[in-house]
Amino acid sequence: MAQAFDIAIRSGRLRGSADRQHVDVGIKDGRVAAIAPRLDGTAATEIDAGGNLVTESFVNPHLHLCKVWTLPMMEEEALRAYQGEGMGAALSSIELASKVKEKYAEGWIVENARRAVALAALHGTLHIRAFADVDSKARLEGVKALIRVRDEFRGIVDLQVVAFAQDGIMREPGAADLLQEAMALGADVVGGIPWIELTADDAAAHIRTCFDLAQSFGSDVSMLLDDAGDPSLRTLEMMAVEAIRRGWQGRALAHHCRAMSLYPTPYVQRLARLLNTAGVAVVTDPHTGPLHARVKELRAEGVRVCLGQDDISDAYYTFGRNNMLEVAFLAAHLLWMMTRQDVAALYDMITVEPARAINLAGFGLSVGAPAHLVVLDRPDEVEALRYHGPPAHVVSHGKPLDAAKMRAMVAAGAGLA
């Protein structure tokens, strides 16, 4: 029976399907309504995929969105400290980077964030877990800015705003109260960084504070863990244990975990089992630091692993544009994941894996799912990573993206309008 669709994507290729095995995808009322070799019916918008890939849109589970484009505001010492000497000075880099927060104001953060989110939209990155620093210097300026940008982009790019205690909780007077205020203002996720506390007891108290708050707001937890070249750091294990103890399995997400690269292998294996019991996924961003989580081993043990953009031109990383294909392309080299199977895994790590990790309901390219899709101008994953250009078409919430509007926002943010 002929149907009337809002959008019909013709002659697309699904991931994993054979050459020339093309399908049509029909979209109606914000959802994928039909997938078949040939769909009868009309559509308000017809898109010819020309035999190229049609997949889920991209998900960025980790971005310091309040800091984007702040690198020109500071000297480059933090960059040198974070990346130098086997990450031995990562703690000082956080302290150096913290200086910029004395200038934090909602107004300019909103402008920078808009530019980054518009870039995300153009690259088909339609879901972002976005971190906003909360501490005595940043106060609530970053959180307020990201909540504003979240509300502005709702239905185009969906943001989860993380109230993030970047400078610690026990070592940062007032941080716990500010986190509470940030959640009450409307932040979506509680963010911690227990490894920067000065003692193991303080790290444990930091973790407990985050879970207390998350449970009182019914929210997820996202923590930056063990982000230095120190094999004695163990806050990933501590967070996983706390998630199990509180019945918060599947609600706590781990980021960075770079010290894992220095752990003895038997410990990594035990840790992987613990992460599976706790439903803790790991977000890694191997392009933003010289050490990284042990992706292949974790995956072999069944742990969910995702890739994040992490930073865009801030104290820790020079480049970035919310292009997850670019992030996957960089990861392919840094993780030595080059086979077709590896590249398919990397593609999962920027789509379906982070969608599950940040608890996006019903995400996927299947009938009945919310229509968040990209139509690429390449026929398979290897070619998609090779060129890592923006998709030919982006569909968010069942609607074609207004790319001209997004490009104008990017230009305005860059001072080019």
Ligand SMILES: [Zn+2]
């Ligand atoms: Zn980060």
